[in-house]
Amino acid sequence: MAGQHKSEFSNPLINWIDTRLPIFTMMQQEYGSFPTPKNFNYFWNFGALAMVVMMIMIATGIFLAMNYQPNSELAFGSVQHIMRDVNYGWLIRYVHQNGGSMFFIVTYIHIFRGMYYGSYKSPRELLWMIGVVILLIMMATAFMGYVLPWGQMSYWGATVITNLFSAFPIVGKGIVTWLWGGFSVDSPTLNRFFSLHYLLPFVLVGVVFLHVAALHVVGSNNPLGIDVKSPQDTLPFHPYYTVKDSVGLCVFFIVYAVLVFFAPNFLGDANNFIPANPLQTPADIVPEWYLLPYYAILRSVPNKLLGVCMMFGSIFVLFVLPWLDTSPVRSARFRPIYRQIIWVWVVSFVILGYCGMNKPEGIYVILSRVATLYYFLHFLVILPILGKLERPLPLPESISRPVTGGGGPLPSGATAKPMGKA
Amino acid sequence: MADSSAATVAHHGHPDVTKRDFLMLVTGATAAVGTAAAAWAFIDYMNPSKDVLAVSSIEVDLAPIAVGQGITVLWQGKPIFVRHRTEKEIKEAEDVPLSDLTEPQPDSARVKAGHDQWIVLVGICTHLGCVPLGNKPTDPRGDWGGWFCPCHGSQYDTSGRVRHGPAPANLPVPPYAFESDTKVKIG
Numbered sequence: 001m002a003g004q005h006k007s008e009f010s011n012p013l014i015n016w017i018d019t020r021l022p023i024f025t026m027m028q029q030e031y032g033s034f035p036t037p038k039n040f041n042y043f044w045n046f047g048a049l050a051m052v053v054m055m056i057m058i059a060t061g062i063f064l065a066m067n068y069q070p071n072s073e074l075a076f077g078s079v080q081h082i083m084r085d086v087n088y089g090w091l092i093r094y095v096h097q098n099g100g101s102m103f104f105i106v107t108y109i110h111i112f113r114g115m116y117y118g119s120y121k122s123p124r125e126l127l128w129m130i131g132v133v134i135l136l137i138m139m140a141t142a143f144m145g146y147v148l149p150w151g152q153m154s155y156w157g158a159t160v161i162t163n164l165f166s167a168f169p170i171v172g173k174g175i176v177t178w179l180w181g182g183f184s185v186d187s188p189t190l191n192r193f194f195s196l197h198y199l200l201p202f203v204l205v206g207v208v209f210l211h212v213a214a215l216h217v218v219g220s221n222n223p224l225g226i227d228v229k230s231p232q233d234t235l236p237f238h239p240y241y242t243v244k245d246s247v248g249l250c251v252f253f254i255v256y257a258v259l260v261f262f263a264p265n266f267l268g269d270a271n272n273f274i275p276a277n278p279l280q281t282p283a284d285i286v287p288e289w290y291l292l293p294y295y296a297i298l299r300s301v302p303n304k305l306l307g308v309c310m311m312f313g314s315i316f317v318l319f320v321l322p323w324l325d326t327s328p329v330r331s332a333r334f335r336p337i338y339r340q341i342i343w344v345w346v347v348s349f350v351i352l353g354y355c356g357m358n359k360p361e362g363i364y365v366i367l368s369r370v371a372t373l374y375y376f377l378h379f380l381v382i383l384p385i386l387g388k389l390e391r392p393l394p395l396p397e398s399i400s401r402p403v404t405g406g407g408g409p410l411p412s413g414a415t416a417k418p419m420g421k422a
Numbered sequence: 423m424a425d426s427s428a429a430t431v432a433h434h435g436h437p438d439v440t441k442r443d444f445l446m447l448v449t450g451a452t453a454a455v456g457t458a459a460a461a462w463a464f465i466d467y468m469n470p471s472k473d474v475l476a477v478s479s480i481e482v483d484l485a486p487i488a489v490g491q492g493i494t495v496l497w498q499g500k501p502i503f504v505r506h507r508t509e510k511e512i513k514e515a516e517d518v519p520l521s522d523l524t525e526p527q528p529d530s531a532r533v534k535a536g537h538d539q540w541i542v543l544v545g546i547c548t549h550l551g552c553v554p555l556g557n558k559p560t561d562p563r564g565d566w567g568g569w570f571c572p573c574h575g576s577q578y579d580t581s582g583r584v585r586h587g588p589a590p591a592n593l594p595v596p597p598y599a600f601e602s603d604t605k606v607k608i609g
Contacts (some may be wrong), residue, residue: 156552163551178465182474184499184546192468279494279501281552285573300572304549304590360574403475 030216035234036241037222039399043117044220044241045248046110049366052249053103054208058201060096068148070194073189075150076275094264100142101252101267102256104290107138115321116342118330119221127214127323132318134211137204139291139315144197146288151272156285158185164298167305184278207354225331226395233399284359292356293349297375300358300368310372324379326387334393337386341378348374481601484540492557494545497608500544501553502596503569504606507580511567512538515581522585525592529581532595541585542598542606543582547571549589554578569593 007018007025018024028405067086069078082089111131114120120128145157166172179186219228228234235241259266267289271282287295294311301307317324332339348371355368431497480497482504492505509517512529516538520526533541547554549571555561556569556578564570564577566585571577583592598603598608 017439160550160552166551175517178469180466180470182499186474188471188474278499279496279553281554281572283572285552302587304588305590348531 010277017419032236032238034216034237035228035231036237037220037228037233037399038235039222039224040241040244042225042248043113045107045245046106046113048245049248049252050103050110051208053099053106054201055097055113056145057099057103060092060099061198061201063092064096065198068194070148070191072150072190072276075148075190079149094260095132098256098259098264098267100145100288101259101290103138103156104142106252107135108290111135112346116332117221117223118225118325118332120322121330122322123218123323127211127218129319129324130207130211130214132315134204134207135201136315137207141197141200141204142288142290143377144193144200147190148197149272150276152274152276152282153269153272153285155276155278156281157287158189158210160285164308167308169305220328223331223333223401224396224400225329225334226298226399227416229398289353293352296352296356296368297372300365314375317376321379325391327390329392334395335390336393337390341382341386344374345378348378432473461509462534482606482608483604484606485604486503490559494557495608499598503541503543503545503557505541507539508539511580514567515579518579524590526585527592532581534600540569540606541580541582542595542608543593544556544596545593547573547576547589548584549574549576550593
C-alpha cells in the first residue's frame with residue numbers, strides 16, 4: 001500500500017524483517033533512543049518494576065495451573081500437592097503468592113509517585129485513568145487468586161466480598177446468585193474464579209500496553225514537573241534509564257527474595273492453612289494487606305449500601321483526580337502546602353490499612369471514620385480549594401538549569417511561561 | 423459513489439429516506455438483537471445449573487436436640503440453624519414491642535403454630551454472609567440471647583431478628599414443614 005519501510009539496520013536478517021514489519025525500528029525508537037527527561041529519581045523505577053512483576057506472575061501462574069485443581073473437593077489438596085510433591089512447586093508457588101504482594105507494593109509506590117509529582121495533570125489525564133483501570137483489574141485478579149487455595153480465609157473472603165453486591169436494592173440478591181452460580185460460594189464459584197484469574201492478567205497486559213503507548217505519546221513527567229523544552233533536557237532511554245532501572249530491579253529482587261526464602265507466609269493468614277468450611281466462620285475475616293484500607297472504609301460506615309458505595313468510591317475518585325486538583329503546578333516540590341498534606345493523606349491511608357486489620361470495635365471505629373473522612377476530604381475539598389489558594393514557588397526555567405546549572409538556549413517565551421498549561 | 427446512489431434514489435422520488443438507510447437500520451437492528459441473544463447464553467451460563475437448582479430437601483430429626491441447644495445442618499450449601507428454645511427465650515421473643523425491631527416481624531410469623539419451641543433459620547448473617555455464633559450454649563449469643571456475628575458484630579434475638587447493626591435484615595426462615603413432632607423437612 002504505502003510501500004516498504006526503509007530500515008536502517010545493517011544485519012541483513014533484521015533488515016529484511018524490519019523492512020516488512022518495522023518492529024525493530026519501533027523498539028529502537030521507543031526504548032532505545034526514546035528521549036527521556038534527564039532528571040528522573042528512583043521513584044521513576046516503579047513502572048518498570050511493576051512490568052517485571054507482572055511477567056513473573058504470569059509465568060509462575062501458568063506453571064501453577066498445570067497442577068492446580070479448580071474443584072472445591074480437590075483445590076486445597078492440589079495446592080498442598082504443589083507445595084510438597086511437585087519439583088520446585090514450593091518455589092513457584094511462593095514466588096507467585098508473594099509476587100501478589102510485591103506487585104501491589106510497587107504499584108502503590110508508582111501511584112504515590114504520580115500523586116506527588118502531579119503526573120496525572122494535563123496532558124497525562126488519560127494515561128492516569130488507564131492506570132486506575134489497571135489498579136482495578138489488579139484488585140479483581142488478586143481477589144480471585146486468593147480464593148483459589150480454598151482455605152478458610154479464601155472461602156470467607158470470597159463470601160464477604162461477593163455479598164457486597166447484595167447491598168444493591170432489588171437486583172442485589174440475583175447478582176450474587178449469578179456470581180456464585182449457586183446459593184453459596186461453592187465449586188461453580190471456584191471454577192469461574194479460576195477461569196477469570198487466568199484470563200484477567202492477559203487483559204491486564206493489554207491495558208498496560210495502552211498505558212505505555214499513552215506514555216510514549218505524551219512523554220514522561222519528571223521530578224520538577226515542568227515540560228521538556230529542548231533536547232538538552234533529555235537523555236536517550238538506553239543506556240541511561242535501562243541501567244537506572246536495573247539498579248532498582250536488583251534492590252527489588254533482594255526484597256522479593258527475602259520474602260520468598262525467609263518469610264514466605266509473613267504476609268499470609270494462618271486461617272488459610274485450614275481447608276474451607278462453609279459451616280464455620282473464622283473469628284476474624286481480613287483481606288490481604290493491600291486491600292485492607294478499602295475494607296476499613298467499607299466497615300467504617302454503619303449502612304451497608306453506603307459502605308459499599310464509599311468503598312468503590314474511594315477508587316473511582318482517582319479517575320477524576322486530574323480535574324479535582326486545580327493547581328496548574330505539577331510537582332509537589334513547588335507546592336509548599338500540598339507537599340505537606342499529601343503526607344497527611346498517606347498517613348490516613350496507612351491508618352485505614354491498620355484499622356482494616358483489627359476488629360471494628362472501640363478506637364478502631366473512630367480512627368477508621370476519621371481516616372475515611374480525611375481520605376475523601378483530601379480529594380473532594382482540599383485539592384480543589386488548595387489549587388486556588390496556594391502560592392507555588394517559582395519554577396525553574398528548564399530541566400537542565402537546576403541539574404547542570406547551564407542548559408541550552410531556551411526557545412523564546414519559555415522563560416515567561418515555564419509550564420505549557422500554566 | 424454516495425453521490426451517484428443518492429442521485430438514483432432521488433430519481434425515483436424518495437430524496438430523504440433511501441433504501442440504503444432502511445437496509446442499514448435493518449442490518450444494525452438484526453445484529454444488535456442477535457448479539458443480545460447470544461450474550462444472554464453467556465450471562466445465563468453463569469446462573470445456577472440444574473443440579474444446583476434441583477431442590478434438595480433434607481429431613482432433620484429433632485429428638486436429640488435438648489432444650490436450649492441448637493444444631494446446624496447443611497441445606498443447598500447453606501447452614502441452617504435448628505434451635506430448641508427455652509420457655510424464657512420464647513417469652514422474650516414474643517414480648518418484644520415491634521417498634522424496637524429493625525425489621526418488625528412478630529415471633530408468631532417466624533415459627534410454626536404449635537411448635538413455637540422450634541426456630542429454623544438460614545444461618546447466614548444478612549450483612550455480608552458470615553455464619554453467626556450462638557447455636558452452642560457455650561457460644562457468645564449477644565445481648566439479646568440469640569446469635570452473634572463475629573465478623574462485624576451484628577446481633578440477633580431468640581427469634582433470629584436483627585437487634586443490633588450492621589446487618590439490615592432478620593435471618594431468613596427457610597421453607598420447612600413438620601412431618602411429625604420430632605421431624606422437620608426443610609426445602
